[in-house]
Amino acid sequence: MIPPAKPLLLNAFTMNCVGHINHGMWTHPQDRSTEFNHLSYWLDLARILEKGLFDGMFIADILGVYDVYQQGIALTAREAIQLPVNDPLMLVSAMASVTEHLGFGLTANLSYEAPYPFARRFSTLDHLTNGRVGWNIVTGYLDSAARAMGQTQQLAHDRRYDQADEFLDVSYQLWEGSWQDDALVIDRQRRCYADASKIHPVNHHGEFYQVEGYHLSSPSPQRTPLLFQAGSSTRGVRFAGRHAECVFVNGSTPQALREQVNKLRQAARDAGRLPEDIKIFMGVSVIVAPSEKDAEEKYQAYRRYASPEAGIAHFSSSIGVDLSQFGLDEPIQTGPTRAIESVTQTYSGWTRRRLLEQHAMGGRYLLIVGSPSQVADQLIKWLDEADIDGFNLTRIVNPQSYIDFIDWVVPELQQRGRYKTAYQPGTLRKKLFNHDRLPARHRAARWRADTQTSVEDKC
Amino acid sequence: MIPPAKPLLLNAFTMNCVGHINHGMWTHPQDRSTEFNHLSYWLDLARILEKGLFDGMFIADILGVYDVYQQGIALTAREAIQLPVNDPLMLVSAMASVTEHLGFGLTANLSYEAPYPFARRFSTLDHLTNGRVGWNIVTGYLDSAARAMGQTQQLAHDRRYDQADEFLDVSYQLWEGSWQDDALVIDRQRRCYADASKIHPVNHHGEFYQVEGYHLSSPSPQRTPLLFQAGSSTRGVRFAGRHAECVFVNGSTPQALREQVNKLRQAARDAGRLPEDIKIFMGVSVIVAPSEKDAEEKYQAYRRYASPEAGIAHFSSSIGVDLSQFGLDEPIQTGPTRAIESVTQTYSGWTRRRLLEQHAMGGRYLLIVGSPSQVADQLIKWLDEADIDGFNLTRIVNPQSYIDFIDWVVPELQQRGRYKTAYQPGTLRKKLFNHDRLPARHRAARWRADTQTSVEDKC
Numbered sequence: 001m002i003p004p005a006k007p008l009l010l011n012a013f014t015m016n017c018v019g020h021i022n023h024g025m026w027t028h029p030q031d032r033s034t035e036f037n038h039l040s041y042w043l044d045l046a047r048i049l050e051k052g053l054f055d056g057m058f059i060a061d062i063l064g065v066y067d068v069y070q071q072g073i074a075l076t077a078r079e080a081i082q083l084p085v086n087d088p089l090m091l092v093s094a095m096a097s098v099t100e101h102l103g104f105g106l107t108a109n110l111s112y113e114a115p116y117p118f119a120r121r122f123s124t125l126d127h128l129t130n131g132r133v134g135w136n137i138v139t140g141y142l143d144s145a146a147r148a149m150g151q152t153q154q155l156a157h158d159r160r161y162d163q164a165d166e167f168l169d170v171s172y173q174l175w176e177g178s179w180q181d182d183a184l185v186i187d188r189q190r191r192c193y194a195d196a197s198k199i200h201p202v203n204h205h206g207e208f209y210q211v212e213g214y215h216l217s218s219p220s221p222q223r224t225p226l227l228f229q230a231g232s233s234t235r236g237v238r239f240a241g242r243h244a245e246c247v248f249v250n251g252s253t254p255q256a257l258r259e260q261v262n263k264l265r266q267a268a269r270d271a272g273r274l275p276e277d278i279k280i281f282m283g284v285s286v287i288v289a290p291s292e293k294d295a296e297e298k299y300q301a302y303r304r305y306a307s308p309e310a311g312i313a314h315f316s317s318s319i320g321v322d323l324s325q326f327g328l329d330e331p332i333q334t335g336p337t338r339a340i341e342s343v344t345q346t347y348s349g350w351t352r353r354r355l356l357e358q359h360a361m362g363g364r365y366l367l368i369v370g371s372p373s374q375v376a377d378q379l380i381k382w383l384d385e386a387d388i389d390g391f392n393l394t395r396i397v398n399p400q401s402y403i404d405f406i407d408w409v410v411p412e413l414q415q416r417g418r419y420k421t422a423y424q425p426g427t428l429r430k431k432l433f434n435h436d437r438l439p440a441r442h443r444a445a446r447w448r449a450d451t452q453t454s455v456e457d458k459c
Numbered sequence: 460m461i462p463p464a465k466p467l468l469l470n471a472f473t474m475n476c477v478g479h480i481n482h483g484m485w486t487h488p489q490d491r492s493t494e495f496n497h498l499s500y501w502l503d504l505a506r507i508l509e510k511g512l513f514d515g516m517f518i519a520d521i522l523g524v525y526d527v528y529q530q531g532i533a534l535t536a537r538e539a540i541q542l543p544v545n546d547p548l549m550l551v552s553a554m555a556s557v558t559e560h561l562g563f564g565l566t567a568n569l570s571y572e573a574p575y576p577f578a579r580r581f582s583t584l585d586h587l588t589n590g591r592v593g594w595n596i597v598t599g600y601l602d603s604a605a606r607a608m609g610q611t612q613q614l615a616h617d618r619r620y621d622q623a624d625e626f627l628d629v630s631y632q633l634w635e636g637s638w639q640d641d642a643l644v645i646d647r648q649r650r651c652y653a654d655a656s657k658i659h660p661v662n663h664h665g666e667f668y669q670v671e672g673y674h675l676s677s678p679s680p681q682r683t684p685l686l687f688q689a690g691s692s693t694r695g696v697r698f699a700g701r702h703a704e705c706v707f708v709n710g711s712t713p714q715a716l717r718e719q720v721n722k723l724r725q726a727a728r729d730a731g732r733l734p735e736d737i738k739i740f741m742g743v744s745v746i747v748a749p750s751e752k753d754a755e756e757k758y759q760a761y762r763r764y765a766s767p768e769a770g771i772a773h774f775s776s777s778i779g780v781d782l783s784q785f786g787l788d789e790p791i792q793t794g795p796t797r798a799i800e801s802v803t804q805t806y807s808g809w810t811r812r813r814l815l816e817q818h819a820m821g822g823r824y825l826l827i828v829g830s831p832s833q834v835a836d837q838l839i840k841w842l843d844e845a846d847i848d849g850f851n852l853t854r855i856v857n858p859q860s861y862i863d864f865i866d867w868v869v870p871e872l873q874q875r876g877r878y879k880t881a882y883q884p885g886t887l888r889k890k891l892f893n894h895d896r897l898p899a900r901h902r903a904a905r906w907r908a909d910t911q912t913s914v915e916d917k918c
Contacts, residue, residue: 016583018652026647026652027648028647029647034645034652037587039555039556039587043556063575063675064672065675073655073658073673077652077653077655077917078652078653078655079652083653083673083675084675084676085675085676086675087579087583089548089580090548090587092552093550093552093553093554094587095552096498096553098556112573112575114608117522120545121548124475128497128498128550144672147672148670148671148672149573149575150573183536188485188486188488191483193537194537194542196532196533196537199532209609211608211609213524213603213606214532216522216543216545217545218496220496458533458537459537
């Protein structure tokens with residue numbers, strides 16, 4: 001018996017700023033990215049995505065600025081390369097109030113946060129959204145952020161993951177361990193809101209964090225938010241295997257990506273979890289039109305607005321190397337940088353010309369251009385050959401790219417039985433994994449208070 | 460010529476939790492406080508307040524739990540005394556999306572925050588609300604918070620204010636100094652979003668904070684959020700004189716409050732500001748009905764739900780003294796505590812019985828019970844005799860207390876020409892002070908970048 005074909009999961013990949021991935025496209029007359037300071041823009045976007053049955057809106061974030069290219073922020077400011085950039089968490093309650101099912105994957109850098117108020121922030125959002133929030137765990141990679149936080153430079157790459165491991169363990173204690181499921185009584189007659197014998201203080205004394213106290217929020221629908229992560233280094237994959245439920249990847253070929261995916265699923269096994277406990281999303285840009293010819297024309301029309309130079313200015317900060325210093329055809333020497341090893345390996349020896357060509361649409365994500373059936377073919381090919389689960393779809397002309405995708409690609413995928421025709425009920429985790437809370441095999445479960453029996457009813 | 464009578468300003472005083480001030484009232488059948496985890500509750504409340512032309516919703520917050528009374532959290536949990544308590548900032552964008560004028564005064568404890576991401580959070584909200592946010596600056600007073608943040612105990616009272624002074628100065632540099640007014644160009648044809656020559660890095664090296672970097676948000680309508688504060692100690696008043704635009708006070712008599720108000724206005728003068736640069740809001744609870752008799756009956760009916768004991772449990776943490784240890788008629792010895800001096804002075808020598816009587820409605824705020832004209836008389840008396848500007852109105856039965864106030868007291872005040880009949884346009888600061896940004900005489904202005912001339916157009 002052949003198992004049913006895997007459905008394609010879909011997030012909109014966006015950011016609380018003007019230029020996110022496909023740099024320069026803000027100059028297109030139809031692009032609304034410059035409205036990011038206004039709620040109406042976000043409410044419209046959320047409604048569009050829910051109409052298109054997107055699983056989530058995945059909001060990237062960065063603390064710090066891209067100041068490596070030409071050793072300054074001139075181009076960063078001119079092309080609004082993720083500057084200005086506002087806090088993504090502040091957007092959520094408004095968008096939650098006009099949607100019912102759309103999830104919100106929120107990037108938050110833990111390096112400069114304290115677990116105690118941080119955990120409350122996500123619990124609050126999980127309550128207000130009825131369990132629709134995810135946390136994209138990042139530790140940051142910009143020296144400019146470290147300097148803004150009073151440090152001369154950031155922690156070394158692998159040490160940041162050590163810190164992240166401990167941050168997660170403290171957070172699990174707050175989210176999963178502090179309040180028992182039955183702590184809330186809410187009985188007006190008996191005058192008992194909660195039973196203190198079922199609320200336990202966290203008592204964590206570790207290498208990076210010291211936390212003593214009760215979690216401030218009562219149990220939210222998912223408790224721990226759905227955990228996203230994007231590490232591709234050896235240490236990052238180990239971290240993903242231990243914690244992540246969704247991993248965000250980029251691929252050059254389905255075969256190369258498949259290797260990365262195998263490593264991630266193996267890392268889950270190594271951490272006592274199942275390979276399917278991790279859903280893998282690949283970044284992709286799509287230009288679609290009714291016919292191949294129309295799509296190609298749209299691509300050529302869009303290209304005129306893109307800024308490949310802004311793309312490599314962004315990439316300069318990603319790898320910590322000022323790419324403006326190399327001649328157009330000179331092989332790029334990356335040398336030792338703080339960038340993740342796999343990225344520098346991939347691009348070692350490339351010329352600036354080749355990078356500019358790769359950034360034709362202003363970004364370096366896989367670009368699929370074609371008719372609805374051609375796009376669907378490509379997406380399904382990646383899904384099946386690379387063993388991934390879905391896509392983070394970038395914005396090109398914003399939000400028109402999403403509207404095009406919903407109008408043309410979604411019906412095509414639905415016809416092929418590869419895309420939902422309605423939302424499942426329940427929390428974001430329930431929709432993706434069919435359970436509201438992390439399973440017992442996830443390390444978060446070890447701090448769960450539910451198994452503790454309380455002797456004394458304090459109500 | 461007699462100057463026109465001062466209009467009465469009005470905030471709803473609430474919190475992202477069940478029991479805020481008037482403890483025990485959550486048990487009243489009509490009270491909706493237990494719905495605080497749901498957006499619908501907050502959207503309804505915001506709409507009610509805007510209908511009543513409230514200037515703002517002032518949302519209190521606390522980091523930490525009340526564990527002083529009976530040396531634990533048994534009563535705190537049972538009566539939901541500000542536990543659970545969720546993050547107030549997460550509520551704002553949803554409520555902003557259903558209102559146009561209502562301001563949002565948001566309590567945030569700076570002691571455990573880093574200025575760089577913190578300033579971005581408020582800039583984001585100021586953008587999304589079109590300039591309707593205020594920050595109620597607090598430094599916290601609970602040892603339970605310090606322990607949750609990895610410290611054995613908090614900084615001493617006056618040192619917390621030294622830290623707060625520096626936190627504000629760094630924040631002003633980010634909010635006022637980093638981006639010139641004309642930094643944003645947003646010209647699609649010229650491909651220029653912003654001019655880097657008009658964006659300046661902050662370079663702060665102080666006692667508590669080291670911050671080097673560009674502010675991440677572009678200039679928001681108010682830049683610096685409207686600044687609220689509530690310090691009543693000598694050091695707190697000095698801080699208010701230097702920074703605060705709105706100060707939250709409590710009064711026992713109009714005469715005693717007038718002295719405190721005089722000190723605050725003098726502190727503004729001492730800081731080179733005008734006495735009217737500070738608007739002063741007093742906390743008050745109101746029970747109103749068409750007649751005095753009806754109001755008295757409502758009061759008696761409400762009282763049965765209040766918990767005076769929960770009130771003094773809350774107060775125990777405020778003063779750092781377990782009030783359960785004293786006999787009902789034994790004079791309370793407060794001894795040296797970390798509580799603010801004026802509070803302990805006021806209550807020194809009281810008995811627990813007297814405190815319980817004072818907390819008849821579960822809280823120790825001034826309670827006014829009466830017909831619409833009686834309530835209006837009282838409010839105006841306080842306003843004029845104590846030289847204050849308005850009130851922070853607590854919730855008793857929530858939100859019915861606000862609805863009653865709007866139905867009965869607001870028309871009475873309007874008839875007397877003491878309450879607005881429509882909102883003024885513009886930002887929260889514009890509505891209260893007739894300017895969008897802090898005036899030149901406020902210390903924030905010294906870091907303003909506007910006066911800097913840029914030589915080079917980087918667009």
